[in-house]
Amino acid sequence: MTYDLLIGDRSYSSWSLRGWLLFAAFDLPVRVEVNELYRESFHDRLKAWAPARTVPVARAPDSALWCDSLAIAEGLAERHPKAGHWPKDPKTRALARSMTAEMHSGFTALRGACPMNLRVRWDGFTPDAAVRADLARLETLWAAAREMAGDGPWLFGAYCAADAFFAPVAMRIAGYDLPISDASRTYVDAHLTHAPLRAWRAEGEARDRTLSNYDIGLPTSPFPIV
Structure with a gap:
């Protein structure tokens, strides 16, 4: 199929x-x-x-x-119920779905100020109060997931749909060097080393298409994929 x-x-x-x-x-x-x-x-x-x-x-x-x-x-x-898109435990699955829905519809300040750009890292970006509020909300959600599912590279143990939905915001945090806690930085780093995401970025780099719409006018350095 x-x-x-x-x-x-x-x-x-x-x-x-x-x-x-x-x-x-x-x-x-x-x-x-x-x-x-x-x-x-x-x-x-x-x-x-x-x-x-x-x-x-x-x-x-x-x-x-x-x-x-x-x-x-x-x-x-x-x-594909066995593929693992959602956690098996009902309470954990409920939180994963809730967080995914919030990521899907919210965080508009962060989205607007920091459009995803996997071609460069922006140096010298200063988040305003609205972006910082979105970052604080991310910290709250990610901490809640860790508290429920325990420590690990992903939000709920094994990689799930919630991680797929937070992948772009992790790329924004890395690409704009946004201020977050060490625990959240570890989660962002997990995305940066995730083989599928690295393959996705490599495909984008291979097309070598730069869109001026995403230029925010700051100095750049290489995107911090590791």
Whole structure:
């Protein structure tokens, strides 16, 4: 069973990264098509994936369509219950789903001020009060997960959908050198060394497409992937 997945540019599309990780990090076969952002053809290419209006969007072999990363997570978990998208324990699973939903809909200050850019690290970025508030909320959520599931590289022990959803914000923290605790830095480092995420970034680098829309006008240094 091989799925189809339409994504945006790997270096910039945080939503696409989430959708792709829901396949790649759980060993589910998928054919990937890139719909480059800010091209005149972007919306034309989406017509074949109607009613989707953005990326990512996934199609199952039976033509079922998931037009959002959260829908992809639930659809794959439903079809592949042993893949491990959600923790087995009901209370842990409830927290994982709650955190995923909050990441999906919230943290607008952090998203707006720090768009994901896997091509460079921005030097000298100063987060404002709203971004710091979002970072504090992340710290609270990640600490709650550690308290429930114990210490480990991932939020709930084994890698799950919640980690896929927090992967882009981990990349923002690394790419803008945002202030976080040592415990949270360890979690960010786990993403930086995660083989699927490293493969994702390498694919983006191979395309060598830089989008000026994501330039924030600060000095840059190499992105801190390790």
